[in-house]
Amino acid sequence: MEFGLSREQTLLTDSVARFLSKEAPLDRVRRFATEGDDRDIWAGLAELGVPALLVPESAGGVGLGCLDAALIAEQLGYRATPSPFLGTGVALPLAARWGGRIGDELLAAVAAGERRVGVALANAVGRRADATLSSAGGRLDGIVHFAMDAGADDYLVATDTGALYLVAADAPGLSIKAFDTIDRSRRTAELHFAGVTGSLVGDDPALVARLLDALRVMLAADTLGAAQQMLDQSVAYAKQREQFNRPIATFQAVKHMCADMAAALEPCRAMIWYAGHALDHMPDEAHLVACHTKAHVAEVGKAVAKTSTEVHGGMGFTDLVGLHYWFKRVGYNRQMLGTPEMMRLEAARAQGLAA
């Protein structure tokens, strides 16, 4: 029995953490926020094997598991790192692993960090406003708002009915409108389809459902990392900031705010581990655990983001310390691919407790 990380997992995580701390500190994130270019970061991560992590060894990948990917997602959240990890490093290789038709050539290019894949599954989560995507004879028509990892070479897209397609970014009839969200460490876009030819990856909605579970666990892991960063910064700031002739870390109110954050956050770590493990090894539980993980970690993350900002006082509100990059990262992870209320309803359904 070992509920914890292997030596290999610790080494991998440490190497990514070291790289990000050195090559992608907050200033680099700020530059991305204005310039939108993360190629150097992705190249560095590719050297560490990140895009190849989930790609089967047969296609030039490392063939690791979802828990490993979740640990990477946590590190990316810890540094609010811009990267196309969710689509390229997670969604595409998992689609292949779980029976979707993805060519080995594309997988190999992805594993090498040479090709990027965005992911646009929002319509399979729930349709809002005028979002709709339908396919007829392999041609796609409609709109997906909020595609993740925009600026990619290809997109994995789900239709309203849960069929999965791969579409080239330059496919005729596809127009891509990049736009702002609160989270400027990510690239998000709206995709408009007018008779776009896509390649069918799979038409069983179960594939999209499984990918959604995996991406939800990754978003939750990203929140875990981001919230851990905010807690760490809060403790450090409180120790150094003096008011009334003492570090504010000596005030019981401030200490208890930090304790509240830690008490809520620490169990999220075990939850992410379990959820990541379940995605690969516990098919009966994976969906329920993914739903609850997405919802619970989002709630904890929201509370930590607020409390941490308060511990920083006015500084937390400014751009100077940049704490808001994590605040917004947590906000993005909460809203994407299923809000807590939606996830809890889904969890109830998974247990036969809701229609």
Place this chain on the structure above:
Amino acid sequence: MEFGLSREQTLLTDSVARFLSKEAPLDRVRRFATEGDDRDIWAGLAELGVPALLVPESAGGVGLGCLDAALIAEQLGYRATPSPFLGTGVALPLAARWGGRIGDELLAAVAAGERRVGVALANAVGRRADATLSSAGGRLDGIVHFAMDAGADDYLVATDTGALYLVAADAPGLSIKAFDTIDRSRRTAELHFAGVTGSLVGDDPALVARLLDALRVMLAADTLGAAQQMLDQSVAYAKQREQFNRPIATFQAVKHMCADMAAALEPCRAMIWYAGHALDHMPDEAHLVACHTKAHVAEVGKAVAKTSTEVHGGMGFTDLVGLHYWFKRVGYNRQMLGTPEMMRLEAARAQGLAA
């Protein structure tokens, strides 16, 4: 413009407060918990005019309003006072005032403190388990669980469809089973009807609905008083209790727990005033305000009850200081005549926001 209490209201409240503090302290409540006798308390309150408060002057009453009654309810909550106030002092006279058929003789006897009326409206709030009460040709059949102010001479009972009847406690076919709830400062009972003859007070469900609103405001006012008592005791205890060589009231954590209670509770006072006033003077708003008041004050009360117990440490858990009498009083008020979730749904309906 005066949003506040009149001189008369302050005098009335003070006289009741003085009486209860002297004649019905916690030891007296404890005695009621085992003996079930509150006659001396009710007699004392009758001398102060409490049962006559809402009875019209024409029937020997004082003819005051629902806000006045709410102020009394708050005082009764503040001392966890056993009394048949809700049924006798509120429900019966309001039923008469709002067009129900109630004889002047009964009203006069109630006003004089000589006759007690219990109230059993649960079935009009929502049917649970086997609760059902129907009337045919003036004869009542069925069960009402959780009648309030049991041990009365008469009961006001609502059928499932919202007709209101007055039934004598000794009416043939009526059996009354007194039973325990957590709140031992109140008497609660189950009423079984087998062809009981009742006197029809009114068959318009609007009358029962209006009575429910009034009773909900009274329950909320009772919670306001009970929670205020718990806050007052917390502050007093924290000032006197020493740990680590200082009063625990000097610890920021304890101070902030008390501040949290006060910040949540103080607006409830204005809410009760407004809701009490609205019952008499603002028919368009009264129902919405009553629903929200019942729900909001219940939520605040629950939080205060928990926090206050924690401020008292282990002593709060014991029977020694008796804080739990208020904890349970708050719990009783929360559960009776509509839980917060039910009340919020009702509030949404009142605004056309729910079907």
Place this chain on the structure above:
Amino acid sequence: MDLSYGPEYDTFRSEVQTFLAANASAAPRGEGLRSPKMLSWQKRLIEHGYAARTIPKAYGGYGAAPDILQSRIIAEEFARAQISQGMGGQGISMLVPTLLEVGTEAQKEQFIRPTLLGEMLWCQGYSEPGAGSDLASLRTSAVLDGDEWVVNGQKIWTSTAHLADWIFCLVRTEPNAPKHKGISFLLFRMDTPGIEIRPLVDMTGNANFNEVFFTDVRVPKDQVVGRRGDGWLVANAILGHERDSLGNPDATLARFNALAELMKIETLNGQRLIDHPVYRDRLMTLQGRMMALRYNDLRVLSARLNQADASLARMITKLEGTELRHALEGLAIDIMGEFGLAYGDNPLKRDHGSWQYQYMYFLGLIIGGGTSQIQKNIISERGLGMPKEPKLDRAG
């Protein structure tokens, strides 16, 4: 309980309405602080007693006796008509009352009238990077050199520094005095050499505030308000004056209504979000809190009118009001799912992106003007009579 304002106030309200109907076209709509339209509107408001209402005529005000209900009616009617109530700002709301209370006659003559007319704009220099909750630990120094103070240091959270003509500023003039006793209240021009203003971008992406740096800024000796070393008392004299509630219940009501509308319009899988029982329950929970705070606010207003005590009721409004607003804005984001993320130039934004903006802005307000922790200290000590924390060994 009497929730009507009474007949004499009904008459007053009619007068205000008549004025607004007749003068609406003259009111600025989006014009800047320095625009001719704003300046002439401000002048007209003062002439009719709808601005500077209780400031003595001698200093350029309208000279009416204070009347809380009249002030409230003016605010209500201007808000209802969506017409500008003239110039706000810390010069009018904070400096003018301070000068009236402790200024010299010469200072009153010099500063009040142009401030009221909007010809002289002010900013406030209180907070410093090292002096926030513990404001009295401020370190910006002013050293007397001949007939001038020489000011060095830094201020932060200076909201209109880039627009202001003048600053009223707390500076340390007696470095060896106890910390509350060495501060003076100093006025000086913002175009004095040695002042640098840096916009302070905040989490909303806007620069709602500035940092202001002073390097050997020379200020005439007589521009101290009150006595040298009494600056802490001078500043607190107006902190006691009525301030706009940060948790403005009318603004909260407007946002609540907007959220309810949003939930009727936005859908998820074809279902209106108002029909989603869990979101609706959260909306109703916030409505209940909001109503309690609205009535609490009425109580506070009434207590001021009738000299009744509602000090605890008043003490909690900032804490509870800002938390409620933050929660309300957050619910709007939640119900929108991905659409709640739209910001900046994103055409998918709802209500101009105001939900995300206000969600962050109100987190700023929870912190600003006394963090929640400071608020809770005040509530427990002044509201509940609990003791202060014991002094520390090394406390100054």
Place this chain on the structure above:
Amino acid sequence: MDLSYGPEYDTFRSEVQTFLAANASAAPRGEGLRSPKMLSWQKRLIEHGYAARTIPKAYGGYGAAPDILQSRIIAEEFARAQISQGMGGQGISMLVPTLLEVGTEAQKEQFIRPTLLGEMLWCQGYSEPGAGSDLASLRTSAVLDGDEWVVNGQKIWTSTAHLADWIFCLVRTEPNAPKHKGISFLLFRMDTPGIEIRPLVDMTGNANFNEVFFTDVRVPKDQVVGRRGDGWLVANAILGHERDSLGNPDATLARFNALAELMKIETLNGQRLIDHPVYRDRLMTLQGRMMALRYNDLRVLSARLNQADASLARMITKLEGTELRHALEGLAIDIMGEFGLAYGDNPLKRDHGSWQYQYMYFLGLIIGGGTSQIQKNIISERGLGMPKEPKLDRAG
């Protein structure tokens, strides 16, 4: 990650199951602590290594090497079979480990075997009315008079005082020493003259605890464990030992399942309460929290097995686990409406009134064994490395 226990443990689990199947009829079901059935069951458990497993044979235990997974498997299987795991209590869980660590050979000989066999029942005398969170300020005194200690004072929260043969008790023997250094760890018989036991009724209506009063209680001099004045260290030696988690996740899961069942059975206006979307959302929220804590607990267990660090994960279990249970019990009350109030002899009670009982009992556990405030101090200081509050001027 490897969530299986491995083949050798599967074998061990089979052995336990075989034992349980063969011996189930001998197990007590509701018999009291002193019953012959309980005593002979306890003996049998020790003989087979299912009780006192790691206590040396020389003192009456089974003498196995410590193995956390074996212990867990035993607990799991006994719980699954709903068979008593023998006698618990503070004598076995706290005194025996203490004696093994710091007791004299004579003390071990005298006390351990009968304690394990259930022939000698103990209670614990630590807390006092004036010494709760600040336990070291305890004032029960023991003064040496010839060959005897004379004990005076009062203890509280003594859970089995009315049943116990003996007490292990913290007393102040050196009144002039600093407060942590003047305490001794004393054992004495509960039938010694001068001991009065008063049941302490709590908010549940039960007397789950007692107060114990000592008036000139005379105790032989050699019944101190460890050195005189070292009682604080002696008591803390076992506080470091593994204790049962107060927020037992298996018990929480059982309650969650019971609540889900209750919501399928109970109705409001004919609608099952599980179909009430708002209540269901609250249930799901608690399930999410519960799962996180269950996995956290697995992590703590695994860390103990594999000498990994999970100190923060362990530090928060009491705080979070008790709060979760309290919230879960509270939800059950809420969904039941009026029926949630039934208590005592009320036939309308659901699940024997356990929801109200546990709602209160777990509020007691939130407070007991270190209030939430003490827990948060510990988490912030030991878990996050934040500084202690500065010492006060007059602090001792």
